[in-house]
Amino acid sequence: MPDIALLALFLLAITIGYLLGKWDGKNKKTNKYQTFNKDYFVGLNYLLNEQTDKAIDTFIQALNSDTDTDTVDTYLALGHFFCKRGEVDKSIQIHQDLLARTSLTSEQSEKVQLALSQDYLSAGLFDRAEAMLRELVDRNPSASEEVLHTLSCIYEQEKEWGKAIKIAERLKSYGARYGKVLAQYYCELAEQYLAMNDRLRARKLLKMAMNRDKLCIRASLIQGLIEFEEGNLKDASKVFERVLKQDSRYFPLAVPYLEKIYRKIGNSHSLGVFLASSLKEKPTTATILAMTRIIHxxxxxxxxxIFLVQQLREHPTLKGLNALLGLQLETGEKVSEQGVRLFMDLTTQIVEVKPVYKCSECGFMGKDMHWQCPKCKGWNSIAPIEGLEGE
Ligand SMILES: [Zn+2]
Incomplete structure (x- = not known):
């Protein structure tokens, strides 16, 4: 198996490095070291012969007889290898034996506990992983980014947004990217409260989301919807219009709400003025079609x-063409009805089967908007598809 050979080489390289390091330094612990050395190479030999069970036993024996803290990283690498190969029980065994050592520094202990919690996660033992990480995080105010991140991922999977927020607030110091994730967590929690009709708390959480990420489109959309449902139509329109400034790619998500609001107010003229100015900044099919409806x-x-044809020349999309054919069918002018219908059927089919949203991280495409990519779990990585077949 090529991965065994690779591991053997890997271990050999580490061991040689370790040997050189030892001899180069003025270490006098040669006797103890020689014992470790022998077990290590016996284990390596088993590994080369694909006798992994015997290899692991020998390595653990070496581990138990050697309390030198320098070997910790080597065993962590070995445990990681078994975990990656799906042999989680072996990886757990290595990490538990390491953890039983009394000579570990607190930094090493954290590394081993993190590795062990990752074993538990691989084995589907979420509760155990959570408890181990929780203890690490509670005990150490300066827990490492990886520990905090792993714990926040567990809370994400369990949809424990309140707990995820607490952890992510600590992650913030490790980089601005966590601000965006944090804003999404606040939005998730806000949506949970909205589902329970607690708009007051939802509003507070949305404020927090905006505070952590000024460009959080999702917070704007949820806030706009709250304003709309409470009848604050002016505030609602302001919030939805804000989306254009935050990130114009997402403006098509706000346009249907803006149309609804202005229709309720009975002022489609103002909507037309706003949409016309937005077209200069960001021509999207959603905007063009809303304008067309107003002119109609x-x-x-x-x-x-006339307006639609003009716009489509500059910004051709299937959706736009589809709308144009629909309108021309209504007037029954110039083009034969049969021809238009045929063309329209085709374009309808194309529009229906085409995905509407795409993840910029992993390329996942779908017809529904997800704020967290179902494939790569990235936040805010999915946006409406642009170009001929999209917006
Ligand atoms: Zn993705």
Whole structure:
């Protein structure tokens, strides 16, 4: 098996490095070291012969007879290898034996506990992993990024957003990227409270989200929806209009709400003015079609068609073309009805089967908007697809 050979080489390299380090230094502990050395190479030999069970026993024997803290990293690497190979029981055994050592420094102990919790996660023992990491985090105010991150991932999976927030607040000091994740956690919790009709608490959480990430589109959309449902239509429109400034790629998500609001207010003229100015900044099909509907209502079919054709020349999309054909069918002018229908059926099919959203991290595509990518678990990595077949 090539991975065994690779591991053997890997261990050999570490061992040689270790040997050189020992001899180069003025270490006098040669007797103890020689014992360790012998067991180590016996184990290596088993490994080369693919007798992994015997190899692991020998390594653990060496581990028990050698209390030198310098070997900890080597055994961590060995445990990691078994865990990656799916032999979690062996990895757990190595890490538990390491943890039983009394000579570990606190930093080493944290490393081993982290590795052990990752074994538990691989084995599906979430509770054990959580308890181990929780203890590490509670005990050490300056817990490492990896420990905090692993624990926050557990809370993510369990949808324990309150707990995830507490951990991510500590992660913030490790980089601005955690601000964006934190904002998403606040939005998740806000949505949970909204589902329980607790708008007051949801609003507070959305404020926190915006505080952690000013560009959090999701917070704007949820806030806009709250304002809309409470009848604060002016505030709602302000919030949805803000999306354009935050990140114009997401503006198509706000347009349907803006249309609803202005229709409720009965002022489609103002909406038209705003959408027209937004078109200069970011032409999206959602905006163009909303404008077309307004012109259709106010001035009739012909001016609507003229506007749409003009826009589609500059910003051609299937969705736009589809809408144009629909409008032309209504007027029944120039193009034969049959031809238009055929073309429209085709474009309808294309629009229906095409994914609408795409993850910029892993390329995952789908028809539903997810704030967390279902494939790579990245936050905010999914956005409406742009170009000919998208927005
Ligand atoms: Zn992804």
């Amino acid at each position: 209502e106010q001035q009739g079919e012909k001016p609507a068609i």
